[in-house]
Amino acid sequence: MSAAITHEELHGEAHDHAHEAHPKQSFIYKYIFSTDHKVIGIQYGLTSLVFLLAGFFLMMVMRWSIAYPDKPMPLIGAFLGDRWAPGGVVSPELYNMFGAMHGTIMVFLGVVPLAFGAFGNYLVPLQIGAIDMAFPKLNAWSYWLNLIGGVLMMMSFFMPSGAAQSGWTNYSPLASTTQMDVKDVFFSGQTQWLMAMVFLISSSLLGSVNIITTIINLRCKGMTWMRMPFFVWGMLVTAFLLLLAFPPLEVAAVLQLFDRLFGSSFFLPTGLLDSNRHLDIAGGGSPLLYQHLFWFLAHPEVYVLILPAFCIVSDIIPCNIRRPLWGHKTMVYAALVLGFFSFIVWAHHMYLTGMGAVVSTFFQITTVSISVPSVVLLTCLMISLWGGSIRFNTPMLFACAFLPMFGIGGLTGLPLAFSMTDLFLHDTYYVIGHFHYVVAPGTIFALFAGIYHWYPKITGRFMNETLGRLHFWPSLICMNFLFAPMFIQGLAGFHRRWYNGGMAFEDTTRHLLWLNEVMSIAAWCLALSQIPFILNVFLSIKGGKKVTCDNPWHATTLEWATPTPPGHGNFNFEPVVHRGPYEYSVPGASTDYTPQWLAEGEVPEEKLTHAEH
Amino acid sequence: MSEETTTPSAADFSKQSRQIWLGGLGLMIGSALSCSIFNLLSSTTSHIVLGLLIAATQVAFQLFVFMHLKNERGIVYKFLVFTVFFTFALFFLTHLAQSSPLHFDAFSSK
Amino acid sequence: MDIPYTVKARPDTGFWNAKIAIWLFLASEVMLFGGLFSAYIFLRLASDTPWPTHVLNVQAGFVNTLILILSSITVLQAWLSLKMRNFRRYQIFMAATLLLSVAFMTIKIREYGDKFHHYGVRLQDGSVLEGHLAEGGYKIKFLDVKTVTLASRPNEKGLLNFNMPFITPGSDGNFLGYLVDSKPEFKDATGKVVVLDKATVSSVVSEAFSKKQPEIKYTATAPLKFAITPSALISYDGTKATFRDGTVLEGKLEDDTLRLEVDKVDLRQAIPAGEKSLSHAYELVEKADAWRVLGGDWKTAFLKQKAEKSKSGGSLGDTDFVREAFTMPISLHSEAGAPVHEAKEAGKAEMKDHAEVAPATHEEHHHPEVAILKKDVAFYSNFTPKYHNYYAIYFAMTSLHGLHIVGGALVLAYFLFFNGGLYKTDPEHLTNRVEVGGLFWHFVDIVWMIVFPVLYLF
Structure with missing residues (x-):
């Protein structure tokens, strides 16, 4: 109705501006300080891929120490310096440091920016038919704050104290009292971790406000709530999780900063000893408070990691089976319920703190309940596959692998939901196996699928299928060799923070120590199997097979209506949505896909267009 | 107040302006009240309860009148309801303070 | 390309973009301050020492409450003036808002100042x-200091041996600031006489750092006297004081009595x-x-x-x-x-x-x-955060709130001083901006309305 009028007004204005503004745009403003959501999305993507690689590198060094403790590490050992790796042998301190930073980098700088920052930024405005995000400048700020946070985090490796060493959870009192004997507490890794976190939190706050506003207010004509693809719904829920869950972590970070810099004892109990010496603190604080505030963020954060993966997969699967997504509405409601529940399950990470039976029971109930919407999501995707004519291209392979891998990760979480079994499994490799199955072959596979799927839209060329398969199969095999043995070790009681992989407790661990070597070799092979991917991403920009039309996968959602690659302002025509997002193989239609933007009776045409400006 | 269908007259504005002053005065009186009850009442619990009630009223007034939330459409309420719910979820953790096993009486005084 | 609905509301949702955004942002802020208040209650209930109550200056707090309420009136009036398209009136009320925010911060800073000078000794x-503290503050006094050992701490460095001057871990010469009535004249290991100052110390230390020589010993030509602020020291005993930067003084402890x-x-x-x-x-x-x-x-x-x-x-x-x-x-x-x-x-x-x-x-x-x-x-x-968790949460809450005041005031100042042009081209847009800024300002006021009774009265 009146939305159309506004659009016409808008177009009138846009033409006036277009001629004066665009030719002047210099390279720096077009590609570096850009406010275009697509450029920012790509910036997010590239940065976070680099951070993923960095986090992966830290893990490979740790795996050496686990498999071959106290042996000099070949090649890399020499570069790590005498203090941290004397004679190339990875020291326990270095292991702790890399352990803490591996988690931090992977979660806050790798997966979330890639899933939410990159895919969310690039695709959400396209899928709802908007010309850009609601606040392009804030969007740019969000990226740059994220980068500043990332750089601060990396700088902390070079501080006199080294980077943070108290695990990615940064639990007090350890995190508040360690690295305090340095000249300047501000320039210690532990403090810089908190500073970097403040930047990352601000960045995700801006990002999430932007995405939600865009989805609420910039949907094109005809894009009703239930015509939005599940991708957009998932991103909306994710944005809400980021918006409401991050502030408590900011509180935790600020209070811990106070503890470190101003000597307060928010998280430090009375009578705390450090090497048999009473600390110079007032006491009276509570370490549990930190854990509550931290996990109030960090549990929703788990769903921030997994929901975008569902978003991506739910777009790729219908497209490659040529059938509608089974239960689109069900999935939307499941995602909303999942988002809601994710806020009230946090204390299941804390059963071992002995919160008391009543509190434990409450959190056990909510934790078990939250598995219901997760299973709904997974089941809908599985049922969608049934009876489809599946097109096994690389994105589909990754998307299909996502389903069972996430399934394993999810099901192995059930024993952790119950206080009784969790007390035994807490902090063992079982936990590591569980959440790595969710995040690594789960989320990261979905992200790979997304990259392969939307690459033709971004660059105008396909990624190489052979290299894609060379990437997929070794990755799948290595991932399983890497994470499955963790369940076995975990059930045997292997603790997650042993730098020597259990060598120190040989009497009890002897029979399973050999698995360390298997997992480490799998990890390094996994690294090798990423080489085809990296080559593929860079070589395909110039050498990939060119797309012949704007909609090479014959998909139905709006991002495929844009020119290839989409220009500033996205659409060459004013998009109007006529139907739901997954109209594949509609009986009676002339093609097996009926895009959202085609009016009744129109036939989709295969043509390649270019951006107007 | 986004739906300004008719242009309001100058009289409307001066009325609105007067209402704002009055509202502000009300808020000030509320704060003076919570200051004085702390001098008048002897019991800590009752002045905390009363003080919180006054504060809640002031907050509600600010939100609905000064921030004209009462004129906004439903979508804002949708996410504010969740926010309020989760904030209360956060407060739930104070319940755990009393059952905290890390709070050892043995240390409390030497 | 112009983004739609920046000024006019979208008909079906009833909002222009910035209004949705500010409410979302405020929702996030509610969680932030909610977390702080929840921490406050947690700490108060779990406290194993008497919780200090009624220790703040209620008059100052009350005056600040009035100031903030007044500023929320003025910011509303400023918005109303823009709706009346009365720019002059807008400018006056906006300027008043800014002045009130300055007054608030001034009182706040004075309140903080008292706490830095008042001590508690358990x-x-x-x-x-x-x-x-009695005249001169609390000082650890050392006499007869003959030997000063500078540390270069070659082993305390980051991962890749980068040498960044601002985070070099060794001595920085700050100990010279605590010297009392004497000249820092020393003999080094070779017997050469040097007068140490910050520049010499840092060049000597960085040379030792590159040679991986952990310490440089100096002998004073005449016994020195030091009066050192405790926070500069990591530890001390009867004969030795170790600074945070690793510098070690050897002499005789004269006095470490606290006078109050x-x-x-x-x-x-x-x-x-x-x-x-x-x-x-x-x-x-x-x-x-x-x-x-x-x-x-x-x-x-x-x-x-x-x-x-x-x-x-x-x-x-x-x-x-x-x-x-x-x-x-x-x-x-x-x-x-x-x-x-x-x-x-x-x-x-x-x-x-x-x-x-x-x-x-x-x-x-x-x-x-x-x-x-x-x-x-x-x-x-x-009476800083270190003294008690009450002061810690007091400083945490009020400083975060103060930061919000400063941030909000900067945004409002931007509207006042740099958006006059916008008023001429698109008064509706400026009105919307001021409305959004005002919503934030009211929120800051709301936070104070809870902070004030909770910290000052309860």
């Missing part, structure tokens, strides 16, 4: 003396938790370390207060009673040894002390000066 048995002008004694922490019997508690505090430090006269005064208090009855379960019964203001102004205030007003005096007595003490000596030996001190601090 003795080994838990009794607490409060007051101001005591204005209050607080014995509540000397009573063991779980103590039920009031008379037993009185027996215990009569033996408190505080009396050893303060002297018998004050103990007599305390017993007099006790006698009065026990008439009114009360139990250890009543925190107000305990606060009044086991704390006592100390002032030389009244007749020797008698408490200044009536006992029943002791609790309120607690609050007034901070505000009124604080600046005057140094010149007029209202309070007795006592010397507390280092071995008697369990913990001491000024």
Whole structure:
């Protein structure tokens, strides 16, 4: 109705501006300080891929120490310096440091920016038919704050104290009292971790406000709530999780900063000893408070990691089976319920703190309940596959692998939901196996699928299928060799923070120590199997097979209506949505896909267009 | 107040302006009240309860009148309801303070 | 390309973009301050020491509340003026808002300032003396310092041996600042005489750093005297002081007695938790370390207060009673040894002390000066976050709130000073901007309306 009028007004204005503004745009403003959501999305993507690689590198060094403790590490050992790796042998301190930073980098700088920052930024405005995000400048700020946070985090490796060493959870009192004997507490890794976190939190706050506003207010004509693809719904829920869950972590970070810099004892109990010496603190604080505030963020954060993966997969699967997504509405409601529940399950990470039976029971109930919407999501995707004519291209392979891998990760979480079994499994490799199955072959596979799927839209060329398969199969095999043995070790009681992989407790661990070597070799092979991917991403920009039309996968959602690659302002025509997002193989239609933007009776045409400006 | 269908007259504005002053005065009186009850009442619990009630009223007034939330459409309420719910979820953790096993009486005084 | 709905509301949602965004942002802020308040309640309930109540200056807090309410009126008036398209009126009210925010921050900073000068010393048995440090502050004095060892700490460096000057871990020469009436003239290992200053120290240390030589020893040509602020030291004993930067002085410890002008004694922490019997508690505090430090006269005064208090009855379960019964203001102004205030007003005096007595003490000596030996001190601090979690959460909440005030004021100032052009081209747009800025400003006011009773009154 009146939305159309506004659009016409808008177009009138846009033409006036277009001629004066665009030719002047210099390279720096077009590609570096850009406010275009697509450029920012790509910036997010590239940065976070680099951070993923960095986090992966830290893990490979740790795996050496686990498999071959106290042996000099070949090649890399020499570069790590005498203090941290004397004679190339990875020291326990270095292991702790890399352990803490591996988690931090992977979660806050790798997966979330890639899933939410990159895919969310690039695709959400396209899928709802908007010309850009609601606040392009804030969007740019969000990226740059994220980068500043990332750089601060990396700088902390070079501080006199080294980077943070108290695990990615940064639990007090350890995190508040360690690295305090340095000249300047501000320039210690532990403090810089908190500073970097403040930047990352601000960045995700801006990002999430932007995405939600865009989805609420910039949907094109005809894009009703239930015509939005599940991708957009998932991103909306994710944005809400980021918006409401991050502030408590900011509180935790600020209070811990106070503890470190101003000597307060928010998280430090009375009578705390450090090497048999009473600390110079007032006491009276509570370490549990930190854990509550931290996990109030960090549990929703788990769903921030997994929901975008569902978003991506739910777009790729219908497209490659040529059938509608089974239960689109069900999935939307499941995602909303999942988002809601994710806020009230946090204390299941804390059963071992002995919160008391009543509190434990409450959190056990909510934790078990939250598995219901997760299973709904997974089941809908599985049922969608049934009876489809599946097109096994690389994105589909990754998307299909996502389903069972996430399934394993999810099901192995059930024993952790119950206080009784969790007390035994807490902090063992079982936990590591569980959440790595969710995040690594789960989320990261979905992200790979997304990259392969939307690459033709971004660059105008396909990624190489052979290299894609060379990437997929070794990755799948290595991932399983890497994470499955963790369940076995975990059930045997292997603790997650042993730098020597259990060598120190040989009497009890002897029979399973050999698995360390298997997992480490799998990890390094996994690294090798990423080489085809990296080559593929860079070589395909110039050498990939060119797309012949704007909609090479014959998909139905709006991002495929844009020119290839989409220009500033996205659409060459004013998009109007006529139907739901997954109209594949509609009986009676002339093609097996009926895009959202085609009016009744129109036939989709295969043509390649270019951006107007 | 986004739906300004008719242009309001100058009289409307001066009325609105007067209402704002009055509202502000009300808020000030509320704060003076919570200051004085702390001098008048002897019991800590009752002045905390009363003080919180006054504060809640002031907050509600600010939100609905000064921030004209009462004129906004439903979508804002949708996410504010969740926010309020989760904030209360956060407060739930104070319940755990009393059952905290890390709070050892043995240390409390030497 | 222009983004739609920046000024006009979208018909079906009823919002323009920035309004949705500000409400979302405020939702996030609710969670932020919600987290802080939840931390406050958590800490207060879990506290194992008496929670300080009524220790802040209520007048100042109340004035600040009025200022903020007034500023929320003015910001609304400014918005209303824009809707009336009366730019002059808008400018006046916006400027008033900014002035009010400056006034708020000024009062806030004065309140902070008092807390930096007021100290609390906890003795080994838990009794607490409060007051101001005597002239010159607390200094660790060393005599006869002959040897100074600079540290280069070649082993304390980051991962890749990067040498970043601002985070070099070794000596930075700050110890020279604590030298008293003597010249830093030293002989180095080769016997050459050098006068050390910061530049020399840093060049010597960075040379040693690159040679991986951990320390550089200097012998003073004449014995030196140092008076060192404790926070600069990691540790010290009778013959040695180690600075945070690794520099070591060797000499003789002359004096590390803490001199305090005591204005209050607080014995509540000397009573063991779980103590039920009031008379037993009185027996215990009569033996408190505080009396050893303060002297018998004050103990007599305390017993007099006790006698009065026990008439009114009360139990250890009543925190107000305990606060009044086991704390006592100390002032030389009244007749020797008698408490200044009536006992029943002791609790309120607690609050007034901070505000009124604080600046005057140094010149007029209202309070007795006592010397507390280092071995008697369990913990001491000024009333900063370090002293107690109450002050910690007070500073955390009010400083975050202050940051919001500053941020909000900057945005409003931008609208006032740099958006005049926008008013000419698109007054509706500026009105919307001011509305959004105003919503944030009201939110900051809302936060203060909860912070004020919670921290000042409860």
